[in-house]
Amino acid sequence: MPIQYYIYLSLALFSIGIIGVLTRRNAIIVFMCVELMLNAVNLLLVAFSKMHHGVALAADPATTAGIDGQLFVFFIMVVAAAEVSVGLAIIVMMYRNVHSVDINFLNRLKN
Amino acid sequence: MSITEILFFFLSALAVFSAIMVLVSRNPVHSVLWLIAVFFAISGHYILLNAQFLAIVNLIVYAGAIMVLFLFVIMLMNINKQTERNKHIWMKLAGAVSGGCFLMVLVSLVRQANDFQEKTALMGTGDIGLIKNLGKALFSDFVVPFEISSVLFLSAMVGAVVIGKKE
Numbered sequence: 001m002p003i004q005y006y007i008y009l010s011l012a013l014f015s016i017g018i019i020g021v022l023t024r025r026n027a028i029i030v031f032m033c034v035e036l037m038l039n040a041v042n043l044l045l046v047a048f049s050k051m052h053h054g055v056a057l058a059a060d061p062a063t064t065a066g067i068d069g070q071l072f073v074f075f076i077m078v079v080a081a082a083e084v085s086v087g088l089a090i091i092v093m094m095y096r097n098v099h100s101v102d103i104n105f106l107n108r109l110k111n
Numbered sequence: 112m113s114i115t116e117i118l119f120f121f122l123s124a125l126a127v128f129s130a131i132m133v134l135v136s137r138n139p140v141h142s143v144l145w146l147i148a149v150f151f152a153i154s155g156h157y158i159l160l161n162a163q164f165l166a167i168v169n170l171i172v173y174a175g176a177i178m179v180l181f182l183f184v185i186m187l188m189n190i191n192k193q194t195e196r197n198k199h200i201w202m203k204l205a206g207a208v209s210g211g212c213f214l215m216v217l218v219s220l221v222r223q224a225n226d227f228q229e230k231t232a233l234m235g236t237g238d239i240g241l242i243k244n245l246g247k248a249l250f251s252d253f254v255v256p257f258e259i260s261s262v263l264f265l266s267a268m269v270g271a272v273v274i275g276k277k278e
Contacts, residue, residue, distance in 0.1 A: 001119055003230045007221050009123050013149075015214035016130040022206030028139055028185060032146050035177065036130055039153050042169075046240075047232045050160050054233035067239045067248045073165055074249070077172050078260045082267035084177045088184050089275040095188050096277075 006047035013040035027091050027101040031084075038080050042073045115234050118159060126152035139185050143178055150174045160232060162240030 013036060020033030049069025056065035091101060098105045129148040136142045150173045157166035221227060238244060249257060 001115065001232055001234050003227055003232050004221060005119070005123075006232055007227065008218065009126065011214055011217050011221070012127050013130055015210045016127070016134065018213060019207050019210035020134045022210060023203045024134065026139060026190075028181065028190075029133075029142055032133060032142060032181065035173075036133065036146065036149065039150065039169075039173070042165075043153055043156055046157060046160055046162050046165060049239070050162070050232040050234075050237060051230055053237050053239050054231065057233070057237065064239055064244055064248065067244060070162055070165055070240055070245060071248060071253050074168065074245070075253075075256060075260065077168060079263065081172055081177060082263050084180060085267050085271045086274065088180055089271040092184060092187070092275050101188065101190060 003047060003051050006044060010040045010044040010047075013037075013043070025102050025104055027094065027103050030103060031087055031091065035080065035084070038076060042076055045069045045073050045076075115159065118155070122152045122155045122159070126156075139190060140182070143181050143185065146181075147174050147178050150178070157240075159234055160240065161235055161237055164240060164242045164245050 017033040017037035017040065020036070021030050024030055024033070046069065049066040051066075052069065053063070053066030056063045094106070095101055126149050129145045129152065132145040133142045133149065136145060150169060154166045154169045154174075157163070157169060
């Protein structure tokens with residue numbers, strides 16, 4: 001499969017995530033759009049790792065080139081799991097204080 | 112058209128459609144369910160790319176753990192009805208236009224790039240995604256980041272408890 005197709009798919013998912021972050025005001029949905037952008041990047045990393053592996057395989061049949069990309073995806077998932085737990089705790093705390101998850105209530109620092 | 116291409120386009124259409132539905136759903140619970148559909152489609156892409164370990168980890172970690180956390184938080188807050196006030200249509204339009212401009216710039220960049228011409232991603236073959244090879248690389252070359260991530264998890268756990276605790 002040509003690598004451009006994967007790039008276009010990842011770009012589409014990433015842009016949908018950006019539009020969600022810019023247009024929605026529910027903090028949980030904004031957070032879910034951030035997760036969507038992380039997943040678009042993960043998909044692109046795996047596709048690039050397979051592309052790199054395919055190029056290196058022609059020269060050396062026993063190569064493991066491109067395995068770094070898949071391990072990066074693994075570490076991104078690890079960090080995302082930790083990030084989600086802390087982020088949801090912050091959203092719960094915000095709901096407890098202002099009884100809403102609307103991010104427009106978070107402009108109190110302005111004054 | 113081979114079976115791989117049919118599966119690729121089906122999974123791509125499913126992923127993009129579900130991602131759009133995440134945005135336009137008024138009910139946050141529906142958004143979570145559509146996001147789970149996106150994660151399943153992306154796991155299907157990983158299987159097509161023969162990255163089996165990542166496909167399973169994506170399902171277990173994202174669809175299994177993170178989305179359940181989201182659902183629990185939404186249900187605890189009882190915000191499964193539409194609470195979002197109607198926003199100015201201009202703000203939504205501005206967000207959509209800026210996201211579309213970003214997409215347009217990057218697509219035109221990729222179309223002109225010489226590095227991506229005639230390059231293909233290996234489908235179905237290549238064994239770097241198997242758990243044996245990934246485990247060997249993870250516990251030899253990447254063992255220090257792996258151990259550091261356990262410290263990160265511990266601090267995230269303590270941080271979540273401290274932040275979420277009642278005063």
